[in-house]
Amino acid sequence: MAVASTATGRARIGRPPDTDPADTRRRILDVARHEFAHSGYAAATNRSIAAAAGLTTGAVYHHYSSKAELYLAVHADAHDLVYERFRLAVLDGSSFVEMVDAMLDVAADMNDADPTLAAFIAAARVDRRRHTELAELLPDDRVRRARFFRTLLDVGARAGEIPAGERPQVEAFLHAAVVGLNDGASDDAVRQRATIAAIKAAVRGLVHPTPHG
Secondary structure, eight states: OOEEEOSOOOOOEEEOTTHHHHHHHHHHHHHHHHHHHHHHHHHHHHHHHHHHHHHHHHHHHHSSSSSSHHHHHHHHOOOOHHHHHHHHHHHHHHHHHHHHHHHHHHHHHHHHHHHHHHHHHHHHHHHHHHHHHHHHOOOHHHHHHHHHHHHHHHHHHHSSSGGGGGGGHHHHHHHHHHHHHHHHTTTTTHHHHHHHHHHHHHHHHHSOOOTOO
16 A cells, blocks of 8 residues: 655645545545534645555545535535434334434434534534535535434324324424534533433423333
């Protein structure tokens, strides 16, 4: 493998022929997620991301032609990772309460394993308000969140937990609770677990118990 030395002596990897492009892209996405989450879109650069990943800047540009394109890729990847874990968590749920519990528990587990997911998603909401080019390019994450929540709400409606007239307020609460959990409590594991317990209790107060509950 071809390795070039920097002025500081740190090895930097170029783009040798035997490098797996998928592995390199995965590496870039993971490092870029951390850099964007902690520095924001404006301060993070492809150069700083390349350095943190141990790659040349050219290697990053080989896969992503601009910082905006890389940001879009990180945004899509982070949301894909989160919603796939959510989907699997609620797959066998038979009630709204059970599925919300599973989703929240997985959110905590993901944050314990990789805090950059929640941190990036929170930072992206700020970045899209600050940067016109991002606002025009990024998909509205509310659409995907609403689509996922619709699955949970439909189960709750069929189970008799959520009467039709109460569905809008339950849905509004769920959106506010999940965004608030991510943006306001994910940086502290103890506070996050306490917030999750509070959300679970509030959900139980909003819905009607199922015959098996």
